[in-house]
Amino acid sequence: MQAVLASLVKGFGQLGDPAVIRVAAKSVGITLLVFAAGAAMVWWGLGLLVRSGPLEALLPDGYEGPAQAFAALVLSLLAFWLLFRVVALAVLQFFADEIVAAVEARHYPQAAARAKPLPFARDLANSLRGAGRALALNALVLPLVLVLWITGIGPALVLLLVNAVLLGRELTDMAWLRHERDCPANPVPKFQRFALGGAIAALMLVPFANLLAPVLGAAAGTHLAHGAIARRGAGEPRHA
Structure with a gap:
């Protein structure tokens, strides 16, 4: 646990790095654009449903527009809450x-010299696989989330645990994959x-902090990965 806390502190200290700021701005901007485009599509689709479907007859005259806007807002906020982690990590x-290169250049210059940057095709494949895993696992626990909805806090706890597992893997893979030839399996x-995944998943529940949480997680995951690689190189027994 001490290593995780230390990695988070180091990662937080690097949020002011210009290279990290640029990545944060790009990833946050694209993530918000994805959700804005999704909200526009929801609003447009609901408009077609309200004006051309059976709902038109059920709504009083003049209420079609407000009903469409309210429904689009609710669905968009729900999608943002449920899918933010998936979209933010994919982006x-x-x-x-x-991010990994910036952390390595500052803290692990020797490892940075040996790193093998991933080609775009590999980045794309990793992104799609990660999003697929997240969607599949979240869909798998959805029935449990619905059953626990009456408890109030139950759904949030289930999603927090699921996303802790997913995030922990993805955030450490980002650094480890650059050094896969020296360490064939994720050593963390x-x-x-x-x-680490639990800490970042919890931050993603906090408004505004959730925008920077993935970037902080990537920086912290880099520190964890390099610490584990160094211990493996020093001959420390492999952890489960």
Whole structure:
């Protein structure tokens, strides 16, 4: 746990790095654009449904527009809450190399010289696989989330645990994959991955902090990965 806290502190300290700021601005901007485009499509689709479907007869005259806007707002906010992690991480995958490279240049210059940046095709494949895993696992636990909805806090706890597992893997993979030829498997212990993923997943529940949480997680994951690679190189027994 100490290693995870140290990695988060180091990652937070690098949020002012110009290279990290550029990546944060790009990833946040694109993520918000994706959701804005999705909200516009929802609003347009609901307009067609209200004006040409059976709902038109159920709504009093003059209420079609407000009903469309209200429904679009509710659905868009729900999608943002449920899918923000998936979209933000998928977008960040395209710029992950820049964050990892900035952390390595500052803290691990020797490792940076040996790093093998991922080609665009590999970044795209990793992004799609990560998004697919996230959607599949979240869909798998959706029935449990609905059952626990009456408890109030149950759904949030289930999604937090699921996303902790997913985030821990993705955020440490970003750095490890650049050094895969020196370390054939992700060396970060599973409990450290889970702890990092849980911390970032919790931050993603906080308004405004959730916008920078993926970038902080990528920086912290880089520190965890390099610490684990160094221990593996020093002959420390492999963790589960």
